[in-house]
Amino acid sequence: KQEVTQIPAALSVPEGENLVLNCSFTDSAIYNLQWFRQDPGKGLTSLLLIQSSQREQTSGRLNASLDKSSGRSTLYIAASQPGDSATYLCAVTSGTYKYIFGTGTRLKVLA
Amino acid sequence: KAGVTQTPRYLIKTRGQQVTLSCSPISGHRSVSWYQQTPGQGLQFLFEYFSETQRNKGNFPGRFSGRQFSNSRSEMNVSTLELGDSALYLCASSLEAVGTYNEQFFGPGTRLTVL
Numbered sequence: 615k616q617e618v619t620q621i622p623a624a625l626s627v628p629e630g631e632n633l634v635l636n637c638s639f640t641d642s643a644i645y646n647l648q649w650f651r652q653d654p655g656k657g658l659t660s661l662l663l664i665q666s667s668q669r670e671q672t673s674g675r676l677n678a679s680l681d682k683s684s685g686r687s688t689l690y691i692a693a694s695q696p697g698d699s700a701t702y703l704c705a706v707t708s709g710t711y712k713y714i715f716g717t718g719t720r721l722k723v724l725a
Numbered sequence: 726k727a728g729v730t731q732t733p734r735y736l737i738k739t740r741g742q743q744v745t746l747s748c749s750p751i752s753g754h755r756s757v758s759w760y761q762q763t764p765g766q767g768l769q770f771l772f773e774y775f776s777e778t779q780r781n782k783g784n785f786p787g788r789f790s791g792r793q794f795s796n797s798r799s800e801m802n803v804s805t806l807e808l809g810d811s812a813l814y815l816c817a818s819s820l821e822a823v824g825t826y827n828e829q830f831f832g833p834g835t836r837l838t839v840l
Contacts, residue, residue: 648828657729657815658831703768705829712781713758713829715768
């Protein structure tokens with residue numbers, strides 16, 4: 615059974631810092647992994663999608679890596695800004711064609 | 726291109742009632758998935774519809790049901806509401822079925838409160 619864990623659960627950093635969010639999954643047989651951000655009470659905004667054959671994806675200040683063999687993905691945020699404050703979720707698509715979401719990391723960037 | 730839309734955005738119901746939520750996917754998308762989000766359980770998959778057929782289902786009781794129309798719009802129904810059904814219900818659409826190389830795009834959600 616696929617389980618997805620995110621560490622840390624919460625993070626508070628000063629503006630300008632580079633930071634790393636972690637996502638671990640137990641079953642390496644995934645099709646892809648997607649990172650989202652969610653603002654309070656809102657829907658999810660897609661940030662990056664990494665196919666199972668890829669090692670990383672980049673978009674602006676965001677870089678996501680995928681290591682299937684170790685069951686890990688990291689989301690790197692460069693030069694963090696207060697507007698980055700949100701909950702970050704990772705989700706994997708497994709062999710049963712379902713999206714399994716992680717527990718989320720609540721990020722607060724202090725001005 | 727318009728994003729995923731969900732109606733209504735907010736809903737208040739009482740125990741025992743039933744409710745229908747609606748989701749319109751991005752134009753051209755054929756897959757619609759539904760999720761329930763609660764503070765205690767996080768985001769949980771309910772079901773996915775692709776070309777009007779339920780393709781996959783999560784571990785929810787039969788009170789939760791859905792359907793998809795020929796224009797890919799989808800509805801989700803919850804019968805005999807319980808207090809624990811209070812949640813944010815999110816709908817996501819993708820071009821093809823989940824499990825392929827597809828990105829999911831989410832709507833703003835419907836906040837359901839059961840009193």
